[in-house]
Amino acid sequence: MADTFTHSQTPEQRATLALWAVPGLGPKTLEAVRAFAGGSLARLLGSPVSEWLADVPVTSQVRRRLGQVEALGPVADRVLERCAAVGMELAFAGERAFPELLAAAPDAPPVLFYKGHIGPPRRRLGMVGSRHPDQGFLPFARKFAREVADGGVGVVSGAAMGVDRACHYGALDAGGETWAFLGSALDELDEPQARMLPEFLDRGGVYFSELPPGVRASRQTFPRRNRLIAGASDAVLVLRAGKDSGALYTAEDGLALGRPVLALPGDVRNEAALGCNQLIRDGKAYACLHVEDVWKWVGARPVLAVPPGSGGGWEALSEEARGAYRLLERVPRTFDEVLAGCQLSPAALTGALVELELSGLVIQYPGKLYEKV
Structure with missing residues (x-):
């Protein structure tokens, strides 16, 4: 398993991974090193580090750490072997599993480590x-997140105790997809996150981290992961925040990236809502009063499904459309998978799926993937 995992990377990716594993070397420094190497980090992969160490544009601290390494290749191998051993996947910028919005952010990491299944493109809310x-x-936050996910919007948060975790579970309650960006490596989870992981993955959630194996959470890593939550989202919603809440950092990151920022207003006497109220007062956030505000600012156009058997639009559907709907799930299925489970012809199934889309009961994604709303 480790060999297959290791050799699936290109030389450029292996060099990137090795350098990214050096503590203190961030996205901007990595780009400076790439420019030093003539636009390709792969050029450094086959040379001893000692040959280029003196001239590479890094801090003295990073230079000392690089000086302890003979070559980049073995460093990449060790990282990849550790990832394979703990079931951790990698996504490099530009690959399908790497959030497209995040990849366009100026301070995006070159690689993400993740566990879980990455679903198709969709609008997402931090x-x-x-x-x-x-x-x-917390029950209100969970219910609100469920309503967001019911509209087909993915929920992005940080898996921290409190509001973050309530929002993740609300999305999972709706059968939606939710992403958690962590402030530690995925092999260094704190105990509550480790306990949550199996259920989280089983129900369609994804754990992400920019940190290579072995890095524990610290005062520095948590603020930096906030920019990933904002960067991977179409908009950011602060549900509850006191005046010194860390959630306000995510709002600031969203503003810096040009994302719409929303805040849930609270009673002016409630100190736990002071941060949200100040965001709205200062013109930094739009007041979010109901879930329709979310859909507006993330650019989603959900048409909520009419549950089977509840009358209205459901009763007006053809028998073919009703049958096709029953075969679909809250995870995308291909046209061929649906066809294999029904007795309709391809043409009849196509018509049924179009009818369901027009009724707002089904979403079609690129590649002829269909998901029950």
Whole structure:
């Protein structure tokens, strides 16, 4: 397994991975090193580090760490072997599993480590808030996230206790897709995140981290992961935040990236909502009063499904459309998969799926993938 995993990378990706594993070397420094290497990090892969170490544009601290390495290739091998051993996947910028919006951010990492299944492109909302909101708020946050996901919008957050976790579970309650960006490597999860992982993956969630194996969470890593939540989202919603809440950093990151920022207003006497109220007062965030505000600002146009058997639009559907709907799930299925499960001809199934799309009961993604709303 390790050999297959290791040799699936291109020389450029292997060099990128090795350099990214050096503590203190961030996205901007990596690009400076790429320019030094003539636009291709792969040129450094086959040369001893000692041959180019003196001239490479890095800090003295990074230079000392690179000086402890003979060559980049073995470093990449060790990282890849560790990823394979713990079931961790990699996505480099430009690959399908790497969030397209995030890849366009100026401070995006060159590679992400992840666990879970990456679904098809969709609109996504960053949903963040306090670890310790006011009493009774978490059920509301979970319900609101479910409503967001019911509209086909993916939920992005940080898997922290409190509001973040409630939003993840709300999306999973709706059978939606949710992404968690963590402040540690995926093999260094804290105990609550490790306990949550199996259920999270089973229900369609994805864990992401920019940190290579072995890196534990710290005061530096948590603020940096906030930019990933904002960067991977079409908009950011702060549900609950006191004046010093870390969720406000995610809002600032969203503003810096030009993302719409929304905030849920709260009682002016509630200190737990002070940060949200100040964002709105200062013109940094739009007031979010209901889920339709989310759909507006992320650019989604959801048409909520009429549950089978509830009358209305469902009763007006053809028998073929109803049958096709029953075969679909809250995860995308290909046309051929649906066809194999029904007795319709390809032409009849095509008509049924078009009818379901027009009724707002089904979303079609590129590549003829169909998902029940």
